[in-house]
Amino acid sequence: MPASTVDDVVTVLITGAAGQIGYALAPMVCAGAATGPGKKIALKLLDVEFASEALRGVKMEIMDCAFDACVSVDVFTDCEKACEGVDVAIMVGGFPRKQGMERKDVLGKNVAIYKQQASALASKAKKDVKIVVVANPANTNAKILAKFAPSIPRGNVTCMTRLDHNRALAQLGERSGKATIEVKNAIIWGNHSSTQYPDVNHATIEGKPAREVIGNDAYLDGDFVDVVRARGAAIIEARKLSSALSAASSVCDHVYDWIHGTKEGEWTSMGVISDGSYGVPEGLVYSFPVTCTGGKWQIVQGLSIDERSRKLMDESAKELTEEFELAEQCLAESA
Incomplete structure (x- = not known):
């Protein structure tokens, strides 16, 4: 060495x-x-x-x-x-x-x-x-x-919700026929679970709105969300083992951006402790869009949230709240 x-x-x-x-x-x-x-x-x-x-x-x-x-x-x-x-x-x-x-x-x-x-x-x-x-x-x-x-x-x-974030980018790239590097600013909101919300409303492909490039809202609001949410299960079905290579690569992406910073005008998704942004209960560890600079992350503020998105974001927050309440019950019983 x-x-x-x-x-x-x-x-x-x-x-x-x-x-x-x-x-x-x-x-x-x-x-x-x-x-x-x-x-x-x-x-x-x-x-x-x-x-x-x-x-x-x-x-x-x-x-x-x-x-x-x-x-x-x-x-x-x-x-x-x-x-x-x-x-x-x-x-x-x-x-x-x-x-x-x-x-x-x-x-x-x-x-x-x-x-x-x-x-x-x-x-x-x-x-x-x-x-x-x-x-x-x-x-x-x-x-x-x-x-x-x-x-x-x-x-x-x-x-880590970077794996879900990367899955969303990859699906958008594949659907549009563009390289994944050309896909920016998708968001994973919420829990790393089947209630996560992969949001494309602010995403771009080659600098243009992703919805405009894809041209199929039914797909983006339906199959796209389902595929990203269930990608881990699909990999288990194919490999008979859970995601390992993609998870490892996404961990490295998460840490690298945290230390070295996200690119100007771009964000990533990280599960962080909520400060109440976007109406997410304070204290939950919830996936938000974040930028990183100087070894610190900041939640991206001021994004418009439509009614559909609000409902999906709240569903994931509700699941996380219930999950932690159950964890607290386990703590009390083990004390």
């Missing part, structure tokens, strides 16, 4: 690192896709004890890639040790829903996980650590983490 000075090094933690997303994500991070050029990476990989051998295998493969930017790779099954000195925490680990499990059961498991990880990050990570929660239910997991890590700035706790 190449030598480097402390100031050059970004310490990145990936939890759940022995899983599919972690396996796809770790090499992207070590190649600089998340933190950008000119920075070295000290990679920390965390997973549960029973995955320790697989985790060791991931470390061996990362080392064998001999990434120029990677100065170290360390593996952990102890959360507190893993969080020591972390600059960027990518929270992929979580308890997945299994056959026969109720929603409350999954939430109860994740409440315990994210309560513990919140404590470790608050006490051991850098004070300005940037956190992105990937594990589902991502929005609620992020809200739990923020609740139990009050010393971490609220703006430093986010969840």
Whole structure:
């Protein structure tokens, strides 16, 4: 591994690192896709004890890639040790829903996980650590983490809806026959779930309104929304496995834009703690259109919201409110 000075090094933690997303994500991070050029990476990989051998295998493969930017790779099954000195925490680990499990059961498991990880990050990570929660239910997991890590700035706790955002861009590009890079400013509002609202009302394709370019409002208000919402399920149907490569790439996009800034006149979608913008209840972790500059995000203000959009945005907010109330119930029962 190449030598480097402390100031050059970004310490990145990936939890759940022995899983599919972690396996796809770790090499992207070590190649600089998340933190950008000119920075070295000290990679920390965390997973549960029973995955320790697989985790060791991931470390061996990362080392064998001999990434120029990677100065170290360390593996952990102890959360507190893993969080020591972390600059960027990518929270992929979580308890997945299994056959026969109720929603409350999954939430109860994740409440315990994210309560513990919140404590470790608050006490051991850098004070300005940037956190992105990937594990589902991502929005609620992020809200739990923020609740139990009050010393971490609220703006430093986010969840990933960039995968949904990228899916929306890709669908618009495919439908219009244009390159995805020509599609700008779609929005994902709300929860990373089937109630999310992929909004094209402010999107452009080659600088023109997306609705004008596509010329089919029935599609944009119907099949387009359904496809973006159900894309994860469609990938499971095709691969017999959940999204990993696209999730990993979207994590890197999320972190990169957060650190380096969004392009002038463009925004992305991030799950962030609501300040009440657009009538979304304050405190919910909700996906908004955001711009990033100077390592901070800002919700895009002043966008017009039509009646249809308002209804869909409120439905997702209602789901998130109910989801967190259930999580709070799980917390009370475990106390």
